[in-house]
Amino acid sequence: AQSVAQPEDQVNVAEGNPLTVKCTYSVSGNPYLFWYVQYPNRGLQFLLKYITGDNLVKGSYGFEAEFNKSQTSFHLKKPSALVSDSALYFCAVSGFSGGYNKLIFGAGTRLAVHP
Amino acid sequence: GAGVSQTPSNKVTEKGKYVELRCDPISGHTALYWYRQSLGQGPEFLIYFQGTGAADDSGLPNDRFFAVRPEGSVSTLKIQRTERGDSAVYLCASSSAGTQGEEQYFGPGTRLTVT
Numbered sequence: 001a002q003s004v005a006q007p008e009d010q011v012n013v014a015e016g017n018p019l020t021v022k023c024t025y026s027v028s029g030n031p032y033l034f035w036y037v038q039y040p041n042r043g044l045q046f047l048l049k050y051i052t053g054d055n056l057v058k059g060s061y062g063f064e065a066e067f068n069k070s071q072t073s074f075h076l077k078k079p080s081a082l083v084s085d086s087a088l089y090f091c092a093v094s095g096f097s098g099g100y101n102k103l104i105f106g107a108g109t110r111l112a113v114h115p
Numbered sequence: 116g117a118g119v120s121q122t123p124s125n126k127v128t129e130k131g132k133y134v135e136l137r138c139d140p141i142s143g144h145t146a147l148y149w150y151r152q153s154l155g156q157g158p159e160f161l162i163y164f165q166g167t168g169a170a171d172d173s174g175l176p177n178d179r180f181f182a183v184r185p186e187g188s189v190s191t192l193k194i195q196r197t198e199r200g201d202s203a204v205y206l207c208a209s210s211s212a213g214t215q216g217e218e219q220y221f222g223p224g225t226r227l228t229v230t
Contacts, residue, residue, distance in 0.1 A: 107155070
């Protein structure tokens with residue numbers, strides 16, 4: 001069965017430091033991978049996606065993610081965290097056989113950036 | 116332009132009652148998705164529409180749940196004989212054409228509470 005794992009419930013980072021939010025996946029076929037962010041009382045916002053090509057993808061607000069096929073990972077990164085980055089982050093996958101374009105999400109990781 | 120809108124933003128109902136949740140996708144988007152997000156979890160897929168037809172309803176938990184999109188734009192998720200376990204945030208998303216790897220744009224959700 002297809003699944004996405006976000007092994008950390010929460011990540012704490014000091015402002016200005018680099019951040020990493022981890023994601024691993026298990027799907028058949030070649031996946032399409034996404035990161036979304038959820039702020040309180042707001043809908044999910046698309047950050048970035050990997051379809052094919054360069055393993056390092058860049059997205060909104062200075063975020064980037066690296067696709068690693070051998071490790072089946074798609075970790076989200078940012079070189080210098082901001083307090084305003086504090087939110088709930090979800091990794092998601094689609095593109096698996098028979099799945100059309102439906103997304104399977106991880107459980108989410110809460111990012112807390114401290115001044 | 117306008118994003119995905121959902122009404123109502125909050126709905127409180129008694130166990131056993133019928134509810135309807137509405138989604139208005141981004142204008143021109145042919146693909147529409149419903150997800151359900153329980154507390155502390157990532158969104159779970161319910162149903163996907165391509166135009167007026169339900170292309171994939173494999174995520175609907177049982178026959179109390181039903182969704183329609185009669186004119187290929189607005190969609191309504193209908194829940195009969197609500198149960199306390201139906202309490203969750205119901206998210207709607209749309210995408211331009213429903214092709215593989217396309218990002219989905221989410222609405223703010225409807226928080227359903229069944230008492």
